[in-house]
Amino acid sequence: MSRLRQLRDALGYSQVKIQMLTGIDQSDYSKIENGKRHMSFEQCKRLAVALKTSMDYLAGLTDKPDPYPPARRR
Template sequence: MGRLAELRRERGYTQVKMQMLTGIDQSDYSKLEREQRFYTFEQCRRIALALDTSMDYLAGLTDEKTPYPRGRR
């Protein structure tokens, strides 16, 4: 199981819930989980925010699930 599916299941979310949180169509989200499609930057950002993790973790650049501190905008 990939990181994306693992995180989603840890949070108790369905793919439909992820669609509601991210705006990414469920069928496209499913393809991302099965690694049949690559993330766009915006999709990765939305998923990281929804799953409370970092984009680096989703990309496999770190094993730390905890997101970076977010500064003021």
């Protein structure tokens, strides 16, 4: 099971809910989740926010799903 699917299931979100939160078309998201399509940088960013994780986790660069703390505004 993909990390996207695990996170989505853990939050109780449907693919349609992901579409509403990110603006990524449900059919495109389904292809990303099933490994039939790569996500863009912008899509990865939107998904990380919606799924409450980090882009590094979605990219497989870390095994820690916790999001990073928000950046401080100056």
